[in-house]
Amino acid sequence: MTRALLLLRRRLVGSVFVLLIVVIGTFLLLEAAPGDAVDAYIASTGGDAGMIELLRHRWGLDQSALTRLATYLWALLHLDLGQSVTFSRPIRDVILERLPNTLLLMGSATALSFGLGSALGIYAGARPGGFRDRLLSIGSLALYAVPGFWLGLVLIIVFAVDLRWFPIGGIESIASAKTGLDRAADIARHLVLPVSALGFIYLALYLRMMRAGMAEVWRQDFVLAARAKGLSRRRIVLGHVARNALLPLVTMLGLQSAQMLGGSVVIESVFSVPGLGRLAQEAVAARDTPLLLGIILVSAVLVIVINLLVDIAYAFLDPRVGASEAGA
Amino acid sequence: MSEVTISRRTVLAGSALLLASTALPTIGWAQTPKKGGRLVVAADSEPRNLNPAIVASNGVFFISSKIVEPLAEASFDGKDGLGPRLATSWEGAADGLSVTFKLREGVKWHDGKPFTSADVAFSALQIWKPLQNLGRTVFKDLEAVDTPDELTAVFKFARPTPFQLIRNALPVLTSVVPKHVYETGKIEENPANNAPIGTGPFKFAEHKPGEYYRLEKNGDYWGKDQPYLDEIIYQVLPDRTSAASALEAEEIQLAAFSAVPLADLDRISKVPGLKVITKGYEALTYQLVVEINHRRKELADLKVRQAIAHAIDRDFVVKTVFLGYAATATGPVPKNDPQFYTADVPTYAFDVAKANALLDEAGYSRGDDGKRFSLKLLPAPYFNETKQFGDYLRQALAAIGIDAQLVNNDSAAHIKAVYTDHAFDLAVGPPVFRGDPAISTTILVQSGIPDGVPFSNQGGYKNDELDALIAKASETLDPAARTELYREFQKKVAADLPLINVAEWSFISVVRDTVANVANNPRWAVSNWADTWLEA
Numbered sequence: 001m002t003r004a005l006l007l008l009r010r011r012l013v014g015s016v017f018v019l020l021i022v023v024i025g026t027f028l029l030l031e032a033a034p035g036d037a038v039d040a041y042i043a044s045t046g047g048d049a050g051m052i053e054l055l056r057h058r059w060g061l062d063q064s065a066l067t068r069l070a071t072y073l074w075a076l077l078h079l080d081l082g083q084s085v086t087f088s089r090p091i092r093d094v095i096l097e098r099l100p101n102t103l104l105l106m107g108s109a110t111a112l113s114f115g116l117g118s119a120l121g122i123y124a125g126a127r128p129g130g131f132r133d134r135l136l137s138i139g140s141l142a143l144y145a146v147p148g149f150w151l152g153l154v155l156i157i158v159f160a161v162d163l164r165w166f167p168i169g170g171i172e173s174i175a176s177a178k179t180g181l182d183r184a185a186d187i188a189r190h191l192v193l194p195v196s197a198l199g200f201i202y203l204a205l206y207l208r209m210m211r212a213g214m215a216e217v218w219r220q221d222f223v224l225a226a227r228a229k230g231l232s233r234r235r236i237v238l239g240h241v242a243r244n245a246l247l248p249l250v251t252m253l254g255l256q257s258a259q260m261l262g263g264s265v266v267i268e269s270v271f272s273v274p275g276l277g278r279l280a281q282e283a284v285a286a287r288d289t290p291l292l293l294g295i296i297l298v299s300a301v302l303v304i305v306i307n308l309l310v311d312i313a314y315a316f317l318d319p320r321v322g323a324s325e326a327g328a
Numbered sequence: 329m330s331e332v333t334i335s336r337r338t339v340l341a342g343s344a345l346l347l348a349s350t351a352l353p354t355i356g357w358a359q360t361p362k363k364g365g366r367l368v369v370a371a372d373s374e375p376r377n378l379n380p381a382i383v384a385s386n387g388v389f390f391i392s393s394k395i396v397e398p399l400a401e402a403s404f405d406g407k408d409g410l411g412p413r414l415a416t417s418w419e420g421a422a423d424g425l426s427v428t429f430k431l432r433e434g435v436k437w438h439d440g441k442p443f444t445s446a447d448v449a450f451s452a453l454q455i456w457k458p459l460q461n462l463g464r465t466v467f468k469d470l471e472a473v474d475t476p477d478e479l480t481a482v483f484k485f486a487r488p489t490p491f492q493l494i495r496n497a498l499p500v501l502t503s504v505v506p507k508h509v510y511e512t513g514k515i516e517e518n519p520a521n522n523a524p525i526g527t528g529p530f531k532f533a534e535h536k537p538g539e540y541y542r543l544e545k546n547g548d549y550w551g552k553d554q555p556y557l558d559e560i561i562y563q564v565l566p567d568r569t570s571a572a573s574a575l576e577a578e579e580i581q582l583a584a585f586s587a588v589p590l591a592d593l594d595r596i597s598k599v600p601g602l603k604v605i606t607k608g609y610e611a612l613t614y615q616l617v618v619e620i621n622h623r624r625k626e627l628a629d630l631k632v633r634q635a636i637a638h639a640i641d642r643d644f645v646v647k648t649v650f651l652g653y654a655a656t657a658t659g660p661v662p663k664n665d666p667q668f669y670t671a672d673v674p675t676y677a678f679d680v681a682k683a684n685a686l687l688d689e690a691g692y693s694r695g696d697d698g699k700r701f702s703l704k705l706l707p708a709p710y711f712n713e714t715k716q717f718g719d720y721l722r723q724a725l726a727a728i729g730i731d732a733q734l735v736n737n738d739s740a741a742h743i744k745a746v747y748t749d750h751a752f753d754l755a756v757g758p759p760v761f762r763g764d765p766a767i768s769t770t771i772l773v774q775s776g777i778p779d780g781v782p783f784s785n786q787g788g789y790k791n792d793e794l795d796a797l798i799a800k801a802s803e804t805l806d807p808a809a810r811t812e813l814y815r816e817f818q819k820k821v822a823a824d825l826p827l828i829n830v831a832e833w834s835f836i837s838v839v840r841d842t843v844a845n846v847a848n849n850p851r852w853a854v855s856n857w858a859d860t861w862l863e864a
Contacts, residue, residue: 035740042782043739045385047461049778086376161576168573174540269567274538287740
């Protein structure tokens with residue numbers, strides 16, 4: 001347990017700096033983009049000079065960039081994410097409304113790609129170079145090469161428009177007043193297509209990684225020893241080869257969480273899922289700096305937490321990890 | 329067909345027919361509207377302010393016109409193209425200093441309070457004039473609104489204001505909101521801006537951000553037996569392909585404002601049960617315009633502008649960019665406008681040889697590489713068609729030796745580059761014609777507009793004659809004389825080319841054939857839908 005705690009402490013200190021850099025970097029990037037929130041707003045409404053001045057003043061955009069950054073950081077220090085100009089609501093509320101949808105989408109997609117990917121990887125890696133291995137490797141490579149939005153559109157056309165098995169989008173049925181299990185089932189039905197679109201693309205990664213890892217492990221001496229002991233092939237595959245090839249996949253899981261967040265921007269748009277990714281896209285288009293900063297911050301925290309969990313899991317899975325910290 | 333006498337036998341035959349084929353679309357004779365049902369509509373964006381009295385834009389009206397009503401709405405057969413809503417009659421004084429509105433009796437706000445002339449006075453003076461994007465121009469001389477009784481509102485103007493202009497502005501600019509809701513606190517921060525309270529056929533029920541808006545039937549609506557629908561849902565579908573899929577999968581019944589891309593219309597029109605409708609947008613005309621920065625020495629030369637006008641094949645643009653769903657333009661007023669349009673203006677036939685000759689005459693001969701000069705071209709990003717026309721224009725200009733470099737921006741960056749920084753030579757813009765040139769059209773060529781005002785003359789163009797004409801028209805009270813001045817205006821713009829009008833287009837609706845009373849007024853998508861009903 002102490003090993004995990006030490007790891008946690010070191011990580012938390014580092015994270016604060018990472019977050020600060022992320023916030024300032026994003027702020028400067030958005031500042032460098034031409035046009036501000038008022039420009040984005042009047043693009044859809046029009047308005048005269050007086051109105052534009054009034055809006056700039058009301059949204060605090062008549063202040064210098066440095067003042068705004070300082071104000072933002074000061075508020076952030078008090079855990080206040082500020083007010084969104086797009087929604088005229090506290091950013092905390094806007095984000096909290098969308099976060100569960102994104103977490104659900106990402107979590108399910110990660111579970112799908114990791115679970116199915118590693119299972120198929122074991123299946124393929126059980127006999128490297130065999131027919132099943134070839135078939136799965138080519139199939140997964142093809143899937144990996146497909147752009148996410150395209151896969152999403154194909155799934156919509158086949159399963160929502162033609163077969164009508166699943167809804168074309170959204171997170172749940174509109175104003176259906178469903179509660180409890182009914183509602184959960186409804187949400188699950190809505191998630192099938194977006195989770196598949198997002199999950200299947202990353203599935204290939206885990207599959208190939210598992211397979212490659214296993215091919216490596218097969219050549220190790222202890223496998224030979226296990227064979228010599230007369231263990232069944234099944235036990236060698238699952239208990240020795242797959243188990244040792246699993247570790248890099250866990251690392252990948254942490255790294256992929258950031259990728260998955262990026263991928264969900266596209267999938268959320270295609271499937272009209274009201275999540276963080278789509279919100280981020282809207283925030284950029286509207287030049288809603290505080291909202292985008294809020295989203296990036298939450299995403300960064302999310303990625304840091306996931307990686308931390310992965311590290312802790314790693315420490316438990318592999319006794320060698322963290323041994324140096326524990327000794328220090 | 330609506331005159332058919334319905335006998336017992338035909339009714340029986342009719343119902344047998346219905347039983348035989350439930351998929352049969354609209355039967356010929358007039359049907360009695362059915363009550364009830366939920367209409368699900370595609371929405372591509374979520375306006376941040378739903379108060380149409382503050383933001384008079386189509387994106388806002390699409391949703392809030394069902395909740396908040398204007399004094400009058402556009403109509404195909406009404407006098408002056410108007411049909412009464414909250415006002416039952418309107419009359420302008422001969423001196424142009426006042427307009428008297430008689431208001432509808434027995435109208436209630438959604439919270440049960442009675443609607444009176446005080447609400448109209450409040451909306452006009454506290455919102456339309458000081459806060460509304462368009463009202464700030466049209467109502468700038470509005471001084472007071474007298475309310476002699478609860479159902480009369482008299483608008484008093486400081487300077488003579490043409491009644492014709494006020495009349496034409498009624499559908500777009502005069503959404504009335506309740507005084508008792510808005511009189512306390514800051515109007516811009518009132519929660520009712522995001523959950524509007526109005527007098528319309530539908531009440532605002534809820535907004536789930538990123539998912540949908542839900543409107544429900546107003547049981548106390550003043551229209552007899554209206555509305556027919558129980559609910560309207562606006563389902564937010566941000567992806568451009570999803571509206572078509574949702575229609576096919578029968579998850580939505582209507583996609584307005586060309587939510588289904590033009591390229592998909594041909595396919596979708598063959599899907600059984602779906603109709604493609606081009607009617608119902610007659611008063612919502614967008615104009616495809618080449619905006620010109622007259623600060624560029626080459627573009628300040630009329631011959632160069634004429635050459636560019638001759639280099640554009642308008643028929644090709646209509647056919648290829650708009651797939652035929654548009655009309656070629658001759659000047660700053662669209663052809664489909666019933667009051668002001670004149671075809672009697674200088675025109676520029678597609679003629680590359682002539683364009684080249686004009687450029688030679690102007691002294692811009694081709695260099696060794698075949699190029700005369702380079703330009704920066706910024707197509708507005710709001711529509712697929714403006715972007716595609718940008719691509720076309722680049723090629724059209726290449727044919728006359730002008731090397732146009734495309735700069736593609738998103739909305740915010742485009743607005744800043746063109747209207748504030750003037751960092752463009754040519755831009756492609758889609759201004760809207762709003763029924764009267766004084767609302768948002770003359771501003772496109774008039775001089776003296778401060779930097780940063782979008783959809784206005786930011787090209788540094790100044791023509792004293794044209795400015796004088798615009799000023800004169802803005803204070804001419806006699807409608808015939810005023811119309812004549814705007815015809816003169818069209819001629820002058822077409823002759824001097826402060827900008828180049830290329831085409832005019834509007835939107836397409838795709839709708840299930842079970843939705844009845846679609847497109848029955850010239851601003852249908854942004855009107856009240858009180859008489860819309862569902863067959864199934």
